[in-house]
Amino acid sequence: MSWQRQVLRVNLSKGTCASEPLNMEWAKAFLGQRGLATKYFVEEVDAKVDPLSPDNKLIFATGPLTGTMASTGGRYSVITKGALTGAIACSNSGGYWGAELKMAGWDMVILEGRSQRPVYLKIENDKAELVDAGEIWGKTIWFTEEHLKRKHQDPLMRVSSIGRAGETGCMYAAVINDLHRAAGRSGVGTVMGSKNLKAIAVRGTKGVGNIRDLKEFMRATAAGKKVLADNAVTGQGLPKFGTQVLMNVINEIGALPTRNHRDVQFEGAKDISAEAMHEPRKTDGKPNLVTNQACFGCTIACGRISKIDETHYTVVNKPEYWGASGGLEYEAAWALGAANGVNDLEALTYANFICNEDGFDPISFGATVGAVMELYQMGVLTEEQLGIEAPFGSAKALTYFAEMTAKGEGFGKEIGLGSKRLCEKYGHPELSMTVKGQEFPAYDSRGIQGMGLAYATANRGACHLRGYTVASEVLGVPVKTDPHTTDGKAGLVKAFQDATAVFDSAGICLFTSFAWTLQDVAPQLAAACEGDWSMENLSRVGERIWNLERQFNLRAGFTAADDNLPHRLLAEPANSGPAKGKVNELGKMLPEYYEVRGWTKDGRLKPETVKRLGL
Amino acid sequence: MMKSLHIDPVKCTGCLQCEMACSYENYGVFNPAKSRIKVFDFHETGRKVPYTCTQCDEAWCLHACPVEAIKLDAATGAKIVDEATCVGCKVCTIACPFGTINYVQDTGKVQKCDLCGGNPACAEACPTQAITYIDADWTGLDRMRQWAAKLDRQSAGHAD
Numbered sequence: 169m170s171w172q173r174q175v176l177r178v179n180l181s182k183g184t185c186a187s188e189p190l191n192m193e194w195a196k197a198f199l200g201q202r203g204l205a206t207k208y209f210v211e212e213v214d215a216k217v218d219p220l221s222p223d224n225k226l227i228f229a230t231g232p233l234t235g236t237m238a239s240t241g242g243r244y245s246v247i248t249k250g251a252l253t254g255a256i257a258c259s260n261s262g263g264y265w266g267a268e269l270k271m272a273g274w275d276m277v278i279l280e281g282r283s284q285r286p287v288y289l290k291i292e293n294d295k296a297e298l299v300d301a302g303e304i305w306g307k308t309i310w311f312t313e314e315h316l317k318r319k320h321q322d323p324l325m326r327v328s329s330i331g332r333a334g335e336t337g338c339m340y341a342a343v344i345n346d347l348h349r350a351a352g353r354s355g356v357g358t359v360m361g362s363k364n365l366k367a368i369a370v371r372g373t374k375g376v377g378n379i380r381d382l383k384e385f386m387r388a389t390a391a392g393k394k395v396l397a398d399n400a401v402t403g404q405g406l407p408k409f410g411t412q413v414l415m416n417v418i419n420e421i422g423a424l425p426t427r428n429h430r431d432v433q434f435e436g437a438k439d440i441s442a443e444a445m446h447e448p449r450k451t452d453g454k455p456n457l458v459t460n461q462a463c464f465g466c467t468i469a470c471g472r473i474s475k476i477d478e479t480h481y482t483v484v485n486k487p488e489y490w491g492a493s494g495g496l497e498y499e500a501a502w503a504l505g506a507a508n509g510v511n512d513l514e515a516l517t518y519a520n521f522i523c524n525e526d527g528f529d530p531i532s533f534g535a536t537v538g539a540v541m542e543l544y545q546m547g548v549l550t551e552e553q554l555g556i557e558a559p560f561g562s563a564k565a566l567t568y569f570a571e572m573t574a575k576g577e578g579f580g581k582e583i584g585l586g587s588k589r590l591c592e593k594y595g596h597p598e599l600s601m602t603v604k605g606q607e608f609p610a611y612d613s614r615g616i617q618g619m620g621l622a623y624a625t626a627n628r629g630a631c632h633l634r635g636y637t638v639a640s641e642v643l644g645v646p647v648k649t650d651p652h653t654t655d656g657k658a659g660l661v662k663a664f665q666d667a668t669a670v671f672d673s674a675g676i677c678l679f680t681s682f683a684w685t686l687q688d689v690a691p692q693l694a695a696a697c698e699g700d701w702s703m704e705n706l707s708r709v710g711e712r713i714w715n716l717e718r719q720f721n722l723r724a725g726f727t728a729a730d731d732n733l734p735h736r737l738l739a740e741p742a743n744s745g746p747a748k749g750k751v752n753e754l755g756k757m758l759p760e761y762y763e764v765r766g767w768t769k770d771g772r773l774k775p776e777t778v779k780r781l782g783l
Numbered sequence: 784m785m786k787s788l789h790i791d792p793v794k795c796t797g798c799l800q801c802e803m804a805c806s807y808e809n810y811g812v813f814n815p816a817k818s819r820i821k822v823f824d825f826h827e828t829g830r831k832v833p834y835t836c837t838q839c840d841e842a843w844c845l846h847a848c849p850v851e852a853i854k855l856d857a858a859t860g861a862k863i864v865d866e867a868t869c870v871g872c873k874v875c876t877i878a879c880p881f882g883t884i885n886y887v888q889d890t891g892k893v894q895k896c897d898l899c900g901g902n903p904a905c906a907e908a909c910p911t912q913a914i915t916y917i918d919a920d921w922t923g924l925d926r927m928r929q930w931a932a933k934l935d936r937q938s939a940g941h942a943d
Contacts, residue, residue: 235813236803236813237800237803237804237807237813237908239910264799271814271815271816324816347826372816373814373816373817374814374816375806375810375812375813375814375816375817376812376813376814377810377811377812377813377814382811386807393910397910407796458828458829459829459830460796461796461797461829461831462796462797462798463798464798464799465798465799465800465803466796466798467798467800467910469796469798469911473829475829491826491827491828492826492827492828492829493826
C-alpha cells in the first residue's frame with residue numbers, strides 16, 4: 169500500500185483543516201491522483217456548479233507511485249470543474265511539489281469553500297494551517313516562492329501557487345510549482361484564485377515507506393528504468409531535445425497549426441525548433457538552451473532550462489529575466505510561435521517565462537492571441553483597442569499581450585477570457601479553435617485524423633494529453649498507423665484514452681508511455697500496492713476513470729453536440745504538405761467511437777456499460 | 784583498490800534518485816529529508832550539484848567527537864558514525880567545514896555518508912553517472928583522458 173491513506177480536508181470558508189482516512193474501496197477502483205480525486209470530486213460536487221462559486225472544490229492529488237523510486241514518480245494533479253471549460257478539469261504537474269506533499273503524509277488535499285481574505289495553506293507533515301497571504305497577494309509566483317521560503321526559514325520547502333493571472337480572473341490561469349512546472353490547463357488556477365487561496369507551501373519529512381513488497385518494488389522499478397534508458401525516445405530524444413524534438417517533424421507532415429489554423433505548415437518552424445535552441449546565438453555566442461532538467465524521480469529529464477539573450481528587446485534593462493529558467497517545451501513553442509506566425513525564439517522564451525512567472529497556460533494564451541491576430545487582420549479588432557499593432561508574426565504584440573495578460577490589464581483582460589469567449593464577444597465564434605471551450609494544442613487534426621477524434625471526445629476539452637494518438641499515427645508507438653485514414657481510429661483513441669487515465673492516476677509521467685505500456689507499469693504498481701494491479705484490471709480501471717469523467721460532463725450539461733471540432737477543421741482543407749486537401753473526418757469516426765465505448769448514439773453511457781464498469 | 788565517490792555536476796539532472804536511494808539504504812524509506820547526499824539546484828544558472836561527505840583523511844568530525852563515536856572503516860576509508868556511542872552532542876557538526884555531517888531529530892544522533900560499506904546506493908541509483916564510485920587515486924583519470932584526446936587532436940591537426 170503506497171498510499172499514505174490520509175486526506176487533508178481544508179474548508180476555506182470556515183478556516184479549518186482536518187484529517188480523514190483515504191477511502192480505500194475507492195482507491196482500489198480508481199487507483200489514485202486523477203482517477204481517485206475525480207471520484208471524490210464527482211461524489212461531493214454538484215455537476216451544475218458554477219466553477220468560480222465557493223461550492224466548487226479543488227483537489228490536489230498524488231498517486232501511489234508519487235514519492236517513490238519509480239522513474240518519474242513525482243507527479244500530482246489538480247482536479248476541479250474547469251473555469252475555462254465548465255467540464256471536469258485535471259491538470260498534471262511534475263517538479264518536486266507532489267512528492268513533498270506525499271512525504272508529508274498526505275495522498276491529497278481537498279479544498280472547499282472560499283476564504284474571506286487571501287490566505288495560503290502551510291503544511292508541515294501532520295500540521296496544516298491557513299495563514300494570511302496579505303504580503304504575497306498581488307505578487308508573482310516567483311516572488312511568492314522566494315518569499316515563503318525566506319519567511320519560514322525553510323529553503324527545502326516546496327511551493328505550489330498562482331500568480332496575478334489567477335488572482336485577476338484569467339480563465340486559463342495555471343497552478344505553478346517549483347518556479348516553472350505547471351498544472352497548466354483548463355483554468356485550475358482560476359478556481360484557486362476564486363477561493364482566495366494564493367499558495368500551498370509544503371515540507372514533508374516523513375517519507376514514503378509503506379511499499380507492499382520493497383524487494384520486488386526495487387526490482388520492478390529498476391527494470392522499468394532500463395526500458396526507459398534503452399528506448400530511443402525516452403533514452404536519447406527527450407533528454408537531448410525535449411518535447412521540442414517534434415517541431416520539425418510535425419511541420420514536415422503538414423500538421424503544425426499555423427496562424428490560428430489557417431495554415432498547417434509554418435515557414436519559421438526551424439527557427440523555433442529544438443535544433444534552434446541548441447544553436448549558438450549570433451549576439452552572445454551562447455545557445456538559448458542551458459541544460460535539460462528532470463522532475464522528481466525522473467530518469468528521462470526532458471525539461472528545458474533556457475536563458476534569454478540579454479540584448480533582446482524583451483529583457484533589455486530587466487536583469488530579473490537574465491537568469492536561467494523553464495524554457496520552451498513543444499506545446500508552448502508552438503502556441504506562442506506557429507499559432508501566431510512568430511518565429512523569434514527569444515521572444516517566445518520571454519513570453520513563456522511570463523506565463524510561468526504569473527501562472528497562465530501558454531497553450532490557451534498563445535492560441536487566443538492567434539485568434540486576436542486573425543481578428544486584427546480582418547479589421548474586427550483595431551490597434552486602438554489592442555494597444556498595439558497585431559498582425560500575424562508580430563513578436564512585439566505577442567510579448568506585449570503576455571505582459572498585459574499576466575497583470576490582467578488593458579486588452580490582456582480580454583485575452584484572458586480565452587479564445588471561445590473572446591471570439592463570441594467580437595462576433596466571430598467560428599474563429600475560436602477550441603473544443604468544449606479549450607484551445608487546441610500543437611497538432612492539426614486534418615493531417616492526423618485520430619487526433620480529431622481524440623480532441624472532440626477529450627473530457628477536459630481539446631487536449632493532446634488525453635489520447636495521444638500522435639504516438640501511433642506519426643511516431644509508430646506502439647505500432648504505426650496511417651495518419652490520413654479514419655479506419656481503426658475509434659479503437660485506437662479509446663485504447664490511448666484508457667491507458668492514459670492509468671498513467672495519470674499512478675503518480676508517474678505520461679511521457680514514460682513512449683517506452684512503457686501498462687505491462688511495464690503493472691509490476692511496479694503491484695509491488696507497491698495491495699489489490700489487483702494486473703494489466704487486465706488496469707485497463708478496466710482506466711476505462712472506468714474515463715467513463716466517470718464522461719458521466720460528470722453529461723451531468724454538467726454537455727451533450728454529443730459538444731464532441732465536435734471547429735468548422736475550419738471539418739470544412740477548410742489543409743492547404744499544403746502531405747495532408748493537402750484533407751479535412752478532419754470526425755463524422756466517420758465518432759459513431760464507431762460511441763459504439764466501442766458502449767455508449768448510445770447520443771453519447772450517453774448504456775446501462776450495461778455503467779454496470780460493467782461498476783460505476 | 785580504495786575507491787571514492789566522484790561527482791560530475793554537469794551530468795546531474797536533479798532527479799533526486801540518489802537522495803531516495805540513500806534514505807532507502809539507511810532507513811528503508813524513500814525520503815530525501817533523511818538523505819546524506821543532497822542535490823543543490825542553482826536555478827539562476829541551471830546547475831545542479833550533488834554534494835556529500837568526501838571522507839577527509841584527517842577528519843574534523845572524527846577528531847572533534849568527545850565520545851569517539853566516529854570511526855574509520857579501514858576497508859573503504861569511510862568515517863562511520865557508531866549510533867550506539869553517539870550522544871547527539873553535535874560538536875562534529877560544528878567541526879565539519881563542509882556541513883556534511885548533520886543531526887537527525889528522529890534518532891537523536893548525527894548521520895553522515897558511510898559509503899554504504901563499499902557499495903554506495905547513490906552511485907548505483909544515478910541514471911546519468913553524475914555520481915560514480917571509482918579508484919580513489921584516479922578520480923581525475925576521465926578528465927585527463929578527455930584533455931589528452933583534445934591535445935592529441937590539436938597536435939595531430941598541426942602535424943597535417
